[in-house]
Amino acid sequence: MENTETTPNQVYPPNVQVLDFSSILTRMSKDMTFLAIFLIVYGALSCLTIIGALIGVPYIFAGLRMKESAEHFRNYAFGNNVAELHYAIERQQRMFFIFKVLAIIAIVLLVFVIIFYSWLISVILSGNLPMFQHFNDAV
Numbered sequence: 001m002e003n004t005e006t007t008p009n010q011v012y013p014p015n016v017q018v019l020d021f022s023s024i025l026t027r028m029s030k031d032m033t034f035l036a037i038f039l040i041v042y043g044a045l046s047c048l049t050i051i052g053a054l055i056g057v058p059y060i061f062a063g064l065r066m067k068e069s070a071e072h073f074r075n076y077a078f079g080n081n082v083a084e085l086h087y088a089i090e091r092q093q094r095m096f097f098i099f100k101v102l103a104i105i106a107i108v109l110l111v112f113v114i115i116f117y118s119w120l121i122s123v124i125l126s127g128n129l130p131m132f133q134h135f136n137d138a139v
Contacts, residue, residue, distance in 0.1 A: 024076035032070035039063030058098050065095035 040063035046056030072088035075081065 022077040025073050029070040029074040029077070032073070034068050036063045036067035036070060039066065055102070058102055062095045062098040062102075065098065069095065113119045 039059050043056040043059030043061075043063060046052035046059060069091035071083045071086045072091060076084035078089060
């Protein structure tokens with residue numbers, strides 16, 4: 001029978017090829033930089049309208065935090081400075097906080113939209129508005 005116990009230095013099974021940690025961080029930071037630029041551009045385009053600015057400005061700030069995080073991850077991958085890792089995770093946490101706030105706002109707005117449309121449909125079907133009388137006559 002094969003010995004499958006893991007030692008503290010062995011996290012993965014011996015037959016699994018594990019990439020170097022710094023190469024993973026480097027690739028991840030490149031992907032994060034691309035997404036950060038996308039978020040910044042999307043936020044800037046959203047800011048062309050007043051209502052779009054409500055969403056665009058947080059997207060710009062989230063993109064900036066992601067770009068900063070990517071730079072610190074890249075610096076950590078090349079220098080193994082623990083302070084860089086700390087800054088990278090801190091910037092990433094700020095970005096996730098911005099998206100959490102945006103998600104909560106989106107959920108609240110969705111609830112209001114559902115309530116409004118439910119009210120509108122009930123008013124239309126009740127026939128209390130003269131402009132919608134022809135809907136009730138057809139039914």
